[in-house]
Amino acid sequence: MNIHLKTSLNNIRRSPFQALAAVFVLFVTFFVSSILIVFIYSSNQLIKHYETRPxxxxxxxxxxxxxxxxxxxxxxxxxxxxxxxxxxxxxxxxxxxxxxxxxxxxxxxxxxxxxxxxxxxxxxxxxxxxxxxxxxxxxxxxxxxxxxTASLGGEESLTDVVSKLRQISYYIRLTGGIFIGFLLGTSLVLMIVIISMKMSTRRNEMDILDLIGATPSFVRTPVFLEAIFYTLAGVFSGWFLCFVLVLYLTPSLMEYFQEIPILPQDALGLVILFGLIFAAELFVGLLLSFFGSVLAVARTRKRK
Structure with missing residues (x-):
């Protein structure tokens, strides 16, 4: 096993509760993000339906x-x-x-x-x-x-319905974006704090590595890998729970909305949608882990 990977796994095992705290916060962040993304997608499909179907x-x-x-x-x-x-x-x-x-x-x-x-x-x-x-x-x-057609009560009523749907969709995006930003910020701060605490407990070990001439990348790499592990666990668990929840609710939603395609009606379309969501969240999560670990290392080394 690669020495950096082995070191990062050992660090996680030494403080499992801190690791669980980081993973849990990331899980909540990306679970809520997945739910909001699906909700925004469905609201856009609803608006598109009423815009094109009249x-x-x-x-x-x-x-x-x-x-x-x-x-x-x-x-x-x-x-x-x-x-x-x-x-x-x-x-x-x-x-x-x-x-x-x-x-x-x-x-x-x-x-x-x-x-x-x-x-x-x-x-x-x-x-x-x-x-x-x-x-x-x-x-x-x-x-x-x-x-x-009279299904929505005439011209004025239809225009009002679409206008209200657009307004609701806008506020959902705005509120959802602010809330996701808050959760991402919280996750970043928590990751910095946890990694900094772990590095503080290993200060003697890091001093020894500096004395024997270890490069900065040798010291930082296990920290990056540890942050990536938190991200992968948090992103996948949050995304997977949302995916299972949507799969469970899809038949009821399809029955309620009938011909309105608020979600892809075929399995392949649903898998593609959630595949794109996972890819986007993984990218954001990796950026989060990168900046979190960089800031944590810089903060700890500066305090040295």
Whole structure:
């Protein structure tokens, strides 16, 4: 076994409670970080769903000819801001009404296709295009009215919903970022304190190493390895617990949100998401261990 690795493991065994304290703080830091990252990802997916899913209905005048309707449909299909353009005839509108009122057949018996206007339906690629698209469509001669689907209570309600979701997501990111920064700062300070305490107890050993001509890197390397061990244990345990928790809750979340993909719906997508989270947290953790050990060594050597 490498002498530096052996020395770092011996140092950990000599003071296990200090090692556990460092690992526990890092565990809490990266567990909370993983939860917040998943929460931010899910909130972004929720916002994206409501921004892209809203369907707009363009009710056409009864005087509109098939040629005019076809021309407008072609125009909408070529518009890069829109997707899933469909023409709903009067007969199709009646069928939709019958399906919606199938529990009360008397309602459907009292109507005929002439009661319903034909319409064009489409979805927006981004909700920010809504006002511009509505304004352009209202200038079309064959357009009688433009509406959002009623699932969210109309145009104003939908805009309010997305605006509130964006605001909530912003505050989640801001608060989460501040909280994670606080936890990382706490972890850094604790790591510096613990490593400094350990080096203080080994001062005689370090003095002997200096006397026999040991290089600074020879003295520092076991400290770096010890900090890396704390980081690996803390990052992996925090990330793994979050991963297991999300796996356990995913079926319930999918059932509750149904078609809203707040999390990847396939196992590979979920593994990739958590793989990226782990890689990012490991990178941050290694930076934390590097700076913590460097500052601890510098602090201890300065006090010598």
């Amino acid at each position: 369907q707009m209905i363009v009710f056409l005048k009864d005087t509109a000819s098939e040629e005019d309707v076809g021309s407008l449909k072609t125009k909408l299909e070529s518009d890069g801001r829109l997707k899933k353009v469909a023409h709903i005839t009067k007969e199709q509108a009646l069928e939709i009404y019958k399906n919606a009122t199938k529990d009360n057949p008397l309602l459907s018996e009292l109507v005929n296709p002439s009661v319903f206007p034909s319409s064009l339906e489409f979805s927006l690629n981004d909700l920010s295009y809504a006002e511009q698209v509505i304004s352009e469509l209202k200038n079309e001669e064959i357009v009688d009215e433009v509406r959002y």
